[in-house]
Each structure stands twice: as C-alpha cells, then as structure tokens.
Amino acid sequence: MSGEAQVGIVLVSHSGPVAGAVADLARGLAAGGATAPVAAAGGTSAGGLGTSTDLISAAAAEVDRGAGVALLADLGSAVLTVKAMLAEGGELPEGARLVDAPFVEGAVAALVSASAGGDLDTVAAAATDAYGYHKM
Known part of the structure; x- marks a missing residue:
C-alpha cells in the first residue's frame, strides 16, 4: 500500500516495554x-x-499516512493524556482519534483492519468490537 493513504495506529501505555510488546x-x-x-x-x-x-x-507523526491515526490507550491516565492532546489540538495529526477498545485485542483487530485498507471508522469499529471477544 505504499503511496496510498493508510490508517496508522499508536499504542499508548504506561510502560514502554508493554507498548512495544503489544505492537x-x-x-x-x-x-x-x-x-x-x-x-x-x-x-x-x-x-x-x-x-x-x-x-x-x-x-503519531511517525505512523501518519494521511488516512487518520487510531490511538489505543491502556489505562486511565493514558486515556486522559490522549483526550487532553486531542482537545488542545496541534500535537496530533489531523484525523487522530482515541479509540475505546481493549488494549491487546483491540490493537490486533485495528492493525488487521488497517492493513487490509480499512478507513479510520472501520479500524475504530474493528478495535471496539474486540470488547465482544469472549474467552468462555
């Protein structure tokens, strides 16, 4: 998909190793x-x-390919940090969006969807749908 607009994904965690491992x-x-x-x-x-x-x-700047950036956060203050950045504007690319999704399952679903060429709404929906994955 090089040269085409594509959704990028940022995984925001309180821990560098956790964010890296999930990526x-x-x-x-x-x-x-x-x-x-x-x-x-x-x-x-x-x-x-x-x-x-x-x-x-x-x-966010690193993954911005012109189709939006989906940000997934692990815990409370990570969510608050991203919300504040979105509210203040200027620090995140246009089209950046905080996605309410489970961190691990949502990251996988978002990346699969974005890699298949999904737009930001499709990527966000795939990540959010991961809340419905039942393990029993």
Whole structure:
C-alpha cells in the first residue's frame, strides 16, 4: 500500500516495554504481507512508568499516512493524556482519534483492519468490537 493513504495506529501505555510488546504481537498476528504502520508510545521520556505527550506526538507523526491515526490507550491516565492532546489540538495529526477498545485485542483487530485498507471508522469499529471477544 505504499503511496496510498493508510490508517496508522499508536499504542499508548504506561510502560514502554508493554507498548512495544503489544505492537510486536499485533504485527506478528497481522502478518501475511505488509502491515499498516503501528508505533508504541509507552512510558515517560526518561524510560519510567507514565505517559509522555512528546512520545505520543512523535509516534503519531511517525505512523501518519494521511488516512487518520487510531490511538489505543491502556489505562486511565493514558486515556486522559490522549483526550487532553486531542482537545488542545496541534500535537496530533489531523484525523487522530482515541479509540475505546481493549488494549491487546483491540490493537490486533485495528492493525488487521488497517492493513487490509480499512478507513479510520472501520479500524475504530474493528478495535471496539474486540470488547465482544469472549474467552468462555
């Protein structure tokens, strides 16, 4: 899909290793060809636990391919950080959207959908639908 607009995905976690591992897992499970761009934005700029607007902004710019950026967050303050960034404007690409989805299952579903060429609404719906995955 090079040259075509594509949805990018940013995984926002309180932990850099968690965000990176979920990105790796999603890439691995969505394999079978080229995947949509996905980036991890976990932890603080100093490597500690927390969230960093600088890391989130950089990750969003990295994956922005002109069709929007889906941001999935793990826990409360990560969600609040992304919401604040969206409300303030300027730090995230146009078309960036916080997606209410389970972090791991939603990341996989979002990446599969984006890799298949889904638009932002389709990618967000796929991620959100992951709430319905039952393990029993």
